[in-house]
Amino acid sequence: MSGQDWSAFRALLKELLRDSATRRLIEQRTDIAPRTLARWISGETEEPDSKRLSSLLDALPQHQSSLLMAIYKARPDFHLPLLDNTRRLAEDLPLDFLVRLLETNANTPHNLHFISIVHLIFLQLQATIDPNHLDLLIMVAQCTPPATPDAPVQSVREIIKMTTHQQQFLQAGARFFMGAESLSGYSVSLCQAGIVQNVREEQHLPVLRPSNKSSAAAYPIQRGGHVAGCLTVSSPQPDFFSPRLQYILQIYAHLLGLAFETHQFYPPDRIRLRSMPARDMQRPYLATIQERVLHLMQQNALLSRVQAEQCAWQQLEEAFLDLS
Incomplete structure (x- = not known):
């Protein structure tokens, strides 16, 4: 040679x-x-x-x-x-998927809009990045709405999470809070991607170290320079995120911006994430979420369930901030 x-x-x-x-x-x-x-x-x-x-x-x-x-x-x-040829990119973002996504965005009722958009993107994403059934973990986290309009965003919370090809989505009692200690929090705070090719060797970026995951990538979900949350993908293999895959995930993070309402995006100067307690400490509190929602609705008959849920999540965030 x-x-x-x-x-x-x-x-x-x-x-x-x-x-x-x-x-x-x-x-x-x-x-x-x-x-x-x-x-x-x-x-x-x-x-x-x-x-x-x-x-x-x-x-x-x-x-x-x-x-x-x-x-x-x-x-x-x-x-x-960064990219292969155009044909490969068209395979990863097929036209029929983009058409379905736009139709769903335009025609889905408001109360089903978020979940419909995210599920459609997740199903296409798993087919694109995990054709060999490696059991990747795909997660969308959302900025936790502050209790008052002028308060900063202090945490992000898991909203939807799935293991590829298992079709089992996250339940309310397992929607953990994350903050400055997490890769998701890093991505939201700086409004930039965070890539960790080996979680056990990483020394610079904050990252959780689950025993079954070896690499992770997080991408902010943005609109107009503001941020609503992030897309995070974890793999059981180290060095999983090739430059091409990183580019594709960035595109899917942009597409996820369609799922969020305008008021759910926050300017970077309002993002001041604090550390959240470990997940084992969160679990007993998260198990009470439905009880909290019902209690709030009983206390105030004018509250809708959506409003009561938001208040309950804000109560939990406050409790976790006190624990931290």
């Missing part, structure tokens, strides 16, 4: 191709023929072309870091593009 040292890349690729699942991923996600791979390993090909190298990296996000290191030894000037 020319005068460059591709030996590390050849050895790594040979090792990866011993796994039948890896070979299948390359076959499904790239146009790299088995004979081409064999030539790369043997050294018969002088130098792999950049487009196919990028395609290989995109197909194997869990091995991207090690592959990049091997490629850099031979090609220090190699750069991974």
